[in-house]
Amino acid sequence: xxxxxxxxxxxxxxxxxxxxSWASPKWFYEKSARWLPWLSIPAVLLILSGLVxxxxxxxxDYQQGNSFRIFYLHVPAAFLSQSIFMMMAIAGAINxxxxxxxxxxxxxxxxxxxxxxAILALATxxxxxxxxxxxxxxxxxxxxxxLILLFLYLGVIALYSAIDNRETAGRxxxxxxxxxxxxxxxxxxxxxxxxxxxxxxxxxxxxxxxxPFEMWFPALLVVLGFxxxxxWMLFKRMRAEVVEREFxxxxxxxxxxxx
Amino acid sequence: xxxxxGFSALLKRDLKLAFRQKSDIINPLMFFVMVITLFPLGISxxxxxxxxxxxxxxWVAALLASMLSMENMFRSDFDDGSxxxxxxxPLPGFLIALAKVITHFLVTGxxxxxxxxxxxxxxxxxxxxxxxxxxxxxxGLPTLxxxxxxxxxxxxxxxxxALLLPLLVIPLFIPVLIFGTGALQGVxxxxxxxxxxxxxxxxxxxxxxxxxxxxxxxxxxxxxxG
Amino acid sequence: MGQFExxxxxxxMGGHGLYVWxxxxxxxxxxxxxxxxxxxxxxxxxxRAKKYIRRQExxx
Numbered sequence: 001x002x003x004x005x006x007x008x009x010x011x012x013x014x015x016x017x018x019x020x021s022w023a024s025p026k027w028f029y030e031k032s033a034r035w036l037p038w039l040s041i042p043a044v045l046l047i048l049s050g051l052v053x054x055x056x057x058x059x060x061d062y063q064q065g066n067s068f069r070i071f072y073l074h075v076p077a078a079f080l081s082q083s084i085f086m087m088m089a090i091a092g093a094i095n096x097x098x099x100x101x102x103x104x105x106x107x108x109x110x111x112x113x114x115x116x117x118a119i120l121a122l123a124t125x126x127x128x129x130x131x132x133x134x135x136x137x138x139x140x141x142x143x144x145x146x147l148i149l150l151f152l153y154l155g156v157i158a159l160y161s162a163i164d165n166r167e168t169a170g171r172x173x174x175x176x177x178x179x180x181x182x183x184x185x186x187x188x189x190x191x192x193x194x195x196x197x198x199x200x201x202x203x204x205x206x207x208x209x210x211x212p213f214e215m216w217f218p219a220l221l222v223v224l225g226f227x228x229x230x231x232w233m234l235f236k237r238m239r240a241e242v243v244e245r246e247f248x249x250x251x252x253x254x255x256x257x258x259x
Numbered sequence: 260x261x262x263x264x265g266f267s268a269l270l271k272r273d274l275k276l277a278f279r280q281k282s283d284i285i286n287p288l289m290f291f292v293m294v295i296t297l298f299p300l301g302i303s304x305x306x307x308x309x310x311x312x313x314x315x316x317x318w319v320a321a322l323l324a325s326m327l328s329m330e331n332m333f334r335s336d337f338d339d340g341s342x343x344x345x346x347x348x349p350l351p352g353f354l355i356a357l358a359k360v361i362t363h364f365l366v367t368g369x370x371x372x373x374x375x376x377x378x379x380x381x382x383x384x385x386x387x388x389x390x391x392x393x394x395x396x397x398x399g400l401p402t403l404x405x406x407x408x409x410x411x412x413x414x415x416x417x418x419x420x421a422l423l424l425p426l427l428v429i430p431l432f433i434p435v436l437i438f439g440t441g442a443l444q445g446v447x448x449x450x451x452x453x454x455x456x457x458x459x460x461x462x463x464x465x466x467x468x469x470x471x472x473x474x475x476x477x478x479x480x481x482x483x484x485g
Numbered sequence: 486m487g488q489f490e491x492x493x494x495x496x497x498m499g500g501h502g503l504y505v506w507x508x509x510x511x512x513x514x515x516x517x518x519x520x521x522x523x524x525x526x527x528x529x530x531x532x533r534a535k536k537y538i539r540r541q542e543x544x545x
Contacts, residue, residue, distance in 0.1 A: 047516075055509070056487035056495070066498035070508045077512075096476075113519060120515040124508045131501050151430040159413060159427060162420035171480040172413050176427065179409055179473055183431050186462070190434035197441060233519045240526035247534035256534055 023100045025242040026251055032235045039232035046225030050076075053218035061215075067131040070124050076222040077121035078146060080230060082184070084114030085149065088156070089181035092174025102238070104170040107177065108160065109237040113230055115153035121146050141195035145188050152180040265350040266358060273362040276335075283328060287367045288374065291324040295378045306383040313382035314443035317392065318399075320378075321371045322432055325400055328367045329407040330424050332359050333415045333478065342415070343482060352475025356412070360404045360471070368400035384447070391446040391456070395439040398459040405463075405470035406431045412477035435462055 054072030061068035088110035094103035125143045130136050137143075156173050163169035246252045277283055298316050299309060336342040345355050375396060376389045384392070410428040417423065442455035489495040498505045 051509070051512075055505075056489065059488065060499070065501055067501040067504050069498070069505050073508055073512045077515075112522070116515050116519055120512060123511045127504050127508045127511075131504050148430050148433060151426075155427040155430065158420065158423055162414070162417050162423055165483070168480060168483060172477065175409070175473060175477050175480060176413060179406075179431065182469075183434070186434045187430070190437040194437045194441065229516070229519070233523050236523040237526055240523070240530040243527070243530035243534050247530070247537055252534065253538050256531060257538065 023098075023102060025101055025105075025246055026249075028102055029239055029242045029246075029252070029255070032239055036232060036235060039228050039235065043225050043228035043232055046221050047229060048225075050218045050221030050223075050225055053221070058215050058218055059212075064132055067128060070128040072219050072222055074121055074124035074128060075219055076226045077117045077124060078142070079223055080226045081114050081118035081121055081146070081149060081153075083227075084110050084117065084230060085153065085177070085184070086181060088114060089174075089177040092170070092177045096171055096174045104167075104174075105238045105241045106234060107174060108170060109234050109241065111153055111156050111160070111173075113233050113237075115150060115157065117226070117230075118146060118150040118153055122150060139195070139198075141192045144195070145191045148187055148191070149184070152184075156180070265348070266354045269345070269350065269355065270358040270361060273358050274365065277362050277366045283331075284366055284370060287324040287328050288370050290327055291320050291371055291374070292378065294320040294323060295382065298382070310383040310385065313379060313384035314388065314392070314440050314447065316382060317375060317379055317384070318396075318436055318440045318443065321375065321396055321400065322403060322436060324371055325363075325367050325403050326407060326425055326428065326432075328363065329404070329411045329428070330414075332363055332408055332411040337415045342478070346478060346482060352478060353471035356408055356471040356474035356478065360401070360408050360474075363408070364401045364404045368396075368404060371400065372396045387449070388443055388447045391452060392443050394456065395442045395459060398456065398463050399435045399439040402435050402459070402463045402466045403432055405466040405474075408474045409470055409477055412474045412481060415478070415481050435459065438462070 051072055054069055058069065058072075060066045088107050091103045091107035091110065094100055095107060122143065125140075125146065126137050129138050129140070129143070133140075156176055159176055160169045160173045163172055243252065243256070247256075295316055298312065302308065302312070333342055336345070346352060372393050375392055379389060379392055380386075407424075407428045410424050410431075413427065414420070414424050438455045438458045442452040442459065445452040445455060496502050496506070
C-alpha cells in the first residue's frame with residue numbers, strides 16, 4: 001500500500017467537494033438562510049452599542065468638542081468602503097480565473113453597498129468639516145481620495161448596467177475593479193502629495209495624541225458591526241440574485257413554495 | 260506568422276489607417292485649442308490670472324483631447340470584424356493592444372505635445388515652463404493612452420451609455436494629472452521637479468508593463484471569448 | 486445621561502448639534518436604504534419566481 005492510500009484519503013476529495021459546493025448557488029441559498037440571523041443580530045447590536053457609546057458616553061474632543069462624535073460614523077464608513085472595494089475586486093478575480101458564479105454574484109452586489117458607505121463617509125466627512133475647518137467642503141487629501149473612490153464605484157456600476165450579457169458584464173467589471181484596486185494606492189499617494197503641495201498646514205482628522213480607549217473602542221464596535229451588516233446585506237442580495245437566476249430549477253421552486 | 264513580424268506589420272497598418280483619416284488628427288487638436296480658449300473667455304483675459312491657471316488648463320485640455328479619441332481605438336476594427344480575426348491570430352493580445360496604443364499616441368498625443376507651447380504662450384505661461392511642459396506631456400500622455408485603452412477595450416461595441424468611457428477612465432488619469440501639473444508648476448516656481456518627472460516616468464513604465472495585458476484581457480471579455 | 490446633563494444639552498451638543506445629528510441621520514438613512522433595497526430585491530425576485538411556478542402549474 002502506498003502512502004497516498006493510507007494517510008487521510010478523504011481530505012482531498014472532501015476539499016474538492018467543499019470547494020465545488022462553494023460554486024453552487026443551490027448550496028449557498030440553502031445554507032445562507034440559517035446564517036442570516038447570526039449576521040443581522042450581532043450587526044445591529046454592535047452598531048447600536050458603538051454609536052450609543054460614541055454619542056452619549058465618549059468624552060468630547062478637547063479641540064473639536066462634540067462634533068468629534070461624527071468620527072464614529074465617518075471612520076468606519078471610510079474603512080468599509082475601501083475594504084468592500086478590495087473584496088469586490090478579489091471576488092471578481094475569482095470569477096475571472098475560476099468562473100465561479102457565486103463570486104460573480106458577490107462582486108456584483110458589493111458595488112452598491114460599498115458605494116453607499118463611500119457616500120456616507122463623504123457626507124459625514126463634509127459635515128464634520130464645517131465646524132472643524134469652517135467650510136462644507138474642503139479639498140482635503142482624504143475627502144478627495146474618498147470622492148475618487150466613489151467615482152470608481154460608480155464606474156463599475158455604470159459599466160455593469162451598460163452590458164447586456166450577464167456573464168460579460170461580470171467579467172468586464174471584474175477587470176475594471178482590479179484595475180481600480182491597483183490604482184487606489186497610486187491615487188492615494190498622488191492626492192496626498194498634491195494636498196501637501198497646496199495646503200502645508202493640514203491636520204488629519206484622526207491625528208491626535210494617543211486616543212484613550214473610551215474614545216476609539218466604540219469606533220471599533222461600529223467597524224465590526226458594519227462588516228457584519230455588509231455581509232448580511234450582501235448575502236440577502238445574493239439570495240435574491242439566486243432566485244432571479246434559478247427560478248426555473250426544481251429545487252428552488254420547492255424552497256419557495258414551502259415558505 | 261511570427262509574432263514579431265505580425266506586430267510591426269500591424270502597427271504599420273494601424274498607423275496608415277489612422278493617418279489616412281485626417282479628422283482623427285485634426286479634431287483632437289482643434290478640441291484642445293477650443294477648450295483652452297474657453298478659459299480666458301470664461302474666467303478672465305487678464306494675463307496674470309491666466310498665468311496662474313495655465314499649467315492646469317493646458318494639462319486638463321490635453322487630457323480631455325486625448326480621451327476624446329480613445330472611444331474609437333478599437334471601434335472600427337470591431338465593426339468590420341478584423342478585431343475578432345486579430346484576437347484569434349497567433350499574435351498575442353497584448354501586442355495588438357500595444358499597437359493601438361502607440362498609434363493613438365502618435366496620432367493624438369504627439370501633435371498635442373508639439374503645439375502645446377503655442378497654447379501655453381496664449382495663456383501667458385512663463386517660458387521657463389515650456390520644456391518641462393512638453394516633457395511632462397510626453398511622459399504623461401502615453402500613460403493616458405495605455406490606461407484609456409483598457410477602458411476602450413471594456414466598452415468596445417457598447418451602444419448605450421453616453422460618456423461611459425470618460426467616466427471609467429478619468430479617475431485613473433488623476434495621478435498623471437497631479438504629477439504632470441505638479442512638475443509644470445514646480446519648474447515655473449523655480450523648484451526642482453526631478454521627483455515629479457520620475458513619478459511620471461514610473462507611472463509610464465508601470466502602465467507599459469501592465470496595461471497591454473489588461474487591455475488584451477478586456478478585449479477578449481468584450482468579444483465574449485474571455 | 487453619560488456626558489450630557491440634560492436632553493437639551495444632548496440635542497445641542499455644545500453648538501454642534503446640527504452637524505452631529507445630521508450626520509447620524511444620514512447614517513441611519515444609508516443603513517435603511519441598504520436594508521430596504523435588499524428586501525425589495527428579494528421580494529421582487531420571489532414574486533417573479535412564484536408567478537412562474539403558478540403559470541407552470543396552470544399549464545400542467
